[in-house]
Amino acid sequence: MRTGTRPRGLVERLLVANSWIVYLFFYAPIFVLIFFSFNDNRNVGVWTKPSLRWYGEMFQNDDVMRSLRNSLIVAAISTVVATIVGTAAALSLERYRYRGQRTFDALLYLPIIIPDVTMAVMMLLFFVQAFDIAAGAFGTRLQLGLGSISLSHIAFNISFVAVVVRARLAQMNTDLEEAAADLYATRWMTFRKVTLPLIMPGVAGGALLALTLSLDDVVVTSFVTGPGATTLPVYVFGLVKLGVSPLINAVSTLMLVASMVLVAASLYFQRRTKTAS
């Protein structure tokens, strides 16, 4: 494949300069944050000596550890459910024709387009209303908590998984599936042995995106959280509003490292995509 016409002279030099600026803009804040997380001083701006003190405090902080556990529970549940449901939705939209398909397509796009704040408001009112009805009908008093957070995360994650898997299905050659069908494979065997391995990079990519979105969400979660169900980003957000502290720097660095692991994982799956197709 031909690569672009590479500009020469002044234009090229301006392009290079702009790229350096953008990369510096991307990375300088992140590095400053990581750097200061190793500062011994309680006052973030004043550098005294390097230490791991704040990491130690972080692991001993019950609130941090509890909210980390909550985050992982919600992320695991919402990723697994959304990946299965989202993949089925993607298959139905790309491989079949049925009545109501366009409505389903539109319904799947909405959670991606809608702003977080609106989504947060929607979920809060929904649960308040649903709990009211439950209390009236069965006398059960339900509460906002990990359950309502997981249900909300699944609602936005299904759409993102479906978009990623659909992209993979759309660019995929269907010859192999047809060949399997011609060779008397049952529909389930064709799916298990041919379709699923082929779309696996897409499914994995979608699952990673769902995991990231769930671990990052602040707005929706802070609306539908209840007593004792704080997730890590919501907890950190509460601290950040009060001001800068070295403890937050350490927690933030931990979260950045987790994101980099996810990037590495997604690159690994992309590599697999290339060799598979």
Place this chain on the structure above:
Amino acid sequence: MAGRFVEGSRRVSIDTGPVTPALEHAAEKAARRRGLRLALPGFSYLTFFFALPLVIVFVYSFATRSATGRTLLEGWNLESYRRLANPLVLEIAWRSLWLAVLATVICLVLAYPFSYFIATRGPVLRNVLLVLVMIPFWSNFLVRTYAWRVLLGSDGPVSRLTEFLGLGETRILFTPTAVLIGLVYGFLPFMVLPLYASIERIDWSLVEASRDLYASGWQSFRRVTWPLSRPGVIAGSILVFIPSLGAYVTPEILGGAKTTLLGSYIVTQFLAARNWPFGSAMSFAVMAVMLAATLIYFRSGAKTL
């Protein structure tokens, strides 16, 4: 239909005799049923946990707020929508719109040459440069915004630097400028990736052809490269504009009392002021603006986000 495998439309029964229209019809019907079965879990989940909540917000926006802040589902009225014309609300809406437009334009100006640069490198360098964009893209948004609070703080590195240079202390934190920096920083990757995707797909022989026909560098950019990359420009702009307009986390961390934006104002109606009908009406209005923006985007010829 080329290359697309639509079950039931091509493959019919394998081991029986002649293919009758009745058999074909039955196969099509079976395939439709299978498609519906696959769609059912997602469709019912989103109907119950997304469409229904949306309807509830709409209903609440016509409800009454009691003196104690409780929402009464009676005495339906348009009061909340009338309040949208309140000067304070209009000021906040205007500020949000202005900041969102500015953030989108700055992102575009930074990202276009940047994406062009990446797309015109050799394959190896290009992959490395792309990974360096993916890392901030996947990193936690809250953490990245918080990093600017550390940078811009009164004893932070930026202030130290300007003091050292004899420019005095910088006081950007808690101003609209800080919010703008946060928005650009937060959403720049959303501009870069679609732009890169569309520039990378350009058929460069068209650009060469224009140069062969004596177009200047600027002319061939204006007439060939730019129009061909427009889907990326539009996709990126929507992806930056929509979250910027509804931003809540960024103004909350980097802004001050005078930089309330629509997102934070809506949240206040729910968590502090307890005026749910008004908050619902505002959420609905913001969503309508965004849907309109997205429709314009799809009308402009794009098929997917």
